[in-house]
Amino acid sequence: MNSHHLKLIQLRRKITLALLLVLPTVAIPSLHAQGKSIRVIAFGAHPDDCDLGAGGLAAKYAAAGYKVKFVSLTNGDAGHQSMGGTELANRRRAEASEAGRRIGIEYEVLDNHDGQLLPSLVVREQVIREIRQWKADIVIAPRPNDYHPDHRYTGILVQDASYMVIVPDVVKDTPPLSSNPVFLYYADRFKKPQPFQPDIVVSIDDVFDKKVDMLDAQVSQFYEWLPWTMHALDQVPQDPAARKKWLANDSIFLPKVNPAWRKALEKYYGPTAAAKIQHAEAFEITEYGRQLTEREIRALFPFFSAK
Numbered sequence: 001m002n003s004h005h006l007k008l009i010q011l012r013r014k015i016t017l018a019l020l021l022v023l024p025t026v027a028i029p030s031l032h033a034q035g036k037s038i039r040v041i042a043f044g045a046h047p048d049d050c051d052l053g054a055g056g057l058a059a060k061y062a063a064a065g066y067k068v069k070f071v072s073l074t075n076g077d078a079g080h081q082s083m084g085g086t087e088l089a090n091r092r093r094a095e096a097s098e099a100g101r102r103i104g105i106e107y108e109v110l111d112n113h114d115g116q117l118l119p120s121l122v123v124r125e126q127v128i129r130e131i132r133q134w135k136a137d138i139v140i141a142p143r144p145n146d147y148h149p150d151h152r153y154t155g156i157l158v159q160d161a162s163y164m165v166i167v168p169d170v171v172k173d174t175p176p177l178s179s180n181p182v183f184l185y186y187a188d189r190f191k192k193p194q195p196f197q198p199d200i201v202v203s204i205d206d207v208f209d210k211k212v213d214m215l216d217a218q219v220s221q222f223y224e225w226l227p228w229t230m231h232a233l234d235q236v237p238q239d240p241a242a243r244k245k246w247l248a249n250d251s252i253f254l255p256k257v258n259p260a261w262r263k264a265l266e267k268y269y270g271p272t273a274a275a276k277i278q279h280a281e282a283f284e285i286t287e288y289g290r291q292l293t294e295r296e297i298r299a300l301f302p303f304f305s306a307k
């Protein structure tokens with residue numbers, strides 16, 4: 001940073017301070033301070049998808065007193081090397097419910113079969129009902145572009161619901177929302193047809209232990225099935241405390257901040273604080289739901305330090 005740059009920053013700070021002093025009514029109080037709620041619903045294909053993509057964000061909202069719900073569109077009854085069917089679905093439902101309990105959110109697992117999800121009208125209507133019943137302000141889902149067909153169709157199903165949630169003649173048994181929520185995508189690594197765009201990046205360092213605790217509840221996923229698919233089952237410690245430590249520090253499930261997210265972190269936290277952030281979650285604002293101004297982003301995500 002050169003001195004010219006520093007002077008510009010100092011000048012900008014002075015102007016911001018002056019504006020805050022002169023125009024106190026212009027300053028945006030957080031929605032919480034205004035007594036307004038923020039209701040968040042996240043969809044995943046399997047009972048661990050939401051946890052990976054938004055477990056930290058959910059823990060932050062929950063800690064701030066807001067309501068969050070995770071919904072798995074399938075019951076996870078096909079993703080295991082030695083179990084399956086109802087026995088596995090029951091285990092997955094119990095694990096998801098415990099994961100939600102650990103960070104203070106609701107977790108629902110729908111009874112659609114794992115590995116067989118399709119963008120059908122029946123499931124689209126389930127998604128519309130969930131969003132309406134939750135009276136969601138923010139809806140999170142995968143991009144409709146992914147290696148796993150269930151993830152891909154979850155993205156399509158939520159996208160297909162994103163306008164229908166306000167249409168009264170659709171799903172008449174559940175009252176429509178009066179306005180369209182914000183629809184966000186989880187971060188992913190896919191580059192075609194276009195890469196993920198980190199519009200909103202939230203530090204989760206303050207809730208990292210809670211995210212670890214949440215993932216730790218999904219025993220059949222993070223300590224059994226996923227390591228098995230990676231031929232890495234032998235790396236998972238047997239002892240519960242040791243395996244939790246492995247999950248937090250050595251597994252690939254909780255990576256450090258993606259360098260491509262640094263710019264957004266600097267914007268929201270300032271360069272000094274951003275440089276110290278170890279773990280974060282990023283989201284892209286879809287073009288299908290409500291669009292947000294910068295002011296609205298800061299009101300809906302009351303976690304940022306830089307103005």
Ligand SMILES: [Zn+2]
Pocket residue numbers: 045046048049148151
């Ligand atoms: Zn999945």
